[in-house]
Amino acid sequence: xxxxxxxxxxxxxxxxxxxxxxxxxxxxxxxxxxxxxxxxxxxxxxxxxxxxxxxxxxxxxxxxxxxxxxxxxxxxxxxxxxxxxxxxxxxxxxxxxxxxxxxxxxxxxx
Numbered sequence: 001x002x003x004x005x006x007x008x009x010x011x012x013x014x015x016x017x018x019x020x021x022x023x024x025x026x027x028x029x030x031x032x033x034x035x036x037x038x039x040x041x042x043x044x045x046x047x048x049x050x051x052x053x054x055x056x057x058x059x060x061x062x063x064x065x066x067x068x069x070x071x072x073x074x075x076x077x078x079x080x081x082x083x084x085x086x087x088x089x090x091x092x093x094x095x096x097x098x099x100x101x102x103x104x105x106x107x108x109x110x
Contacts, residue, residue, distance in 0.1 A: 014055035021048030035093070035100045039086045046079045 021044055028041030050072040057068020094100055 011055060011059040014051055014059075018048045018051035018055065021045070021051065023048075033101050033103055035090045035102050036087075038102065039083065039090070042086075043079060043083065046075055046082075050075050 025041045025043075025045030025048060028044065029038050032038050032041060053068040053072045053075070055068075057065065057071075061067070090100065093105060097105060099105070
């Protein structure tokens with residue numbers, strides 16, 4: 001075997017890395033009480049999905065289709081919009097309630 005074969009990451013490496021990012025994002029979104037930390041965890045989950053999309057597009061398809069990269073670009077644009085809208089909502093809630101702890105927010109209670 002050649003030494004350069006060990007330096008080239010395969011599909012398994014990207015699957016493990018993307019799944020790890022997604023799992024960390026799920027754990028962060030379910031265990032955190034701070035709204036900004038939850039938004040960051042959602043961003044981690046979306047980035048994990050992006051890595052998996054591009055890896056599958058690169059290693060699974062036999063032709064040079066760019067479907068995974070196109071989906072990743074859509075996910076990046078959705079993540080940017082989610083960050084902007086989410087941060088605007090967090091700022092509005094903080095101005096009204098003076099807290100970012102999601103378990104203390106009861107704005108929709110009648």
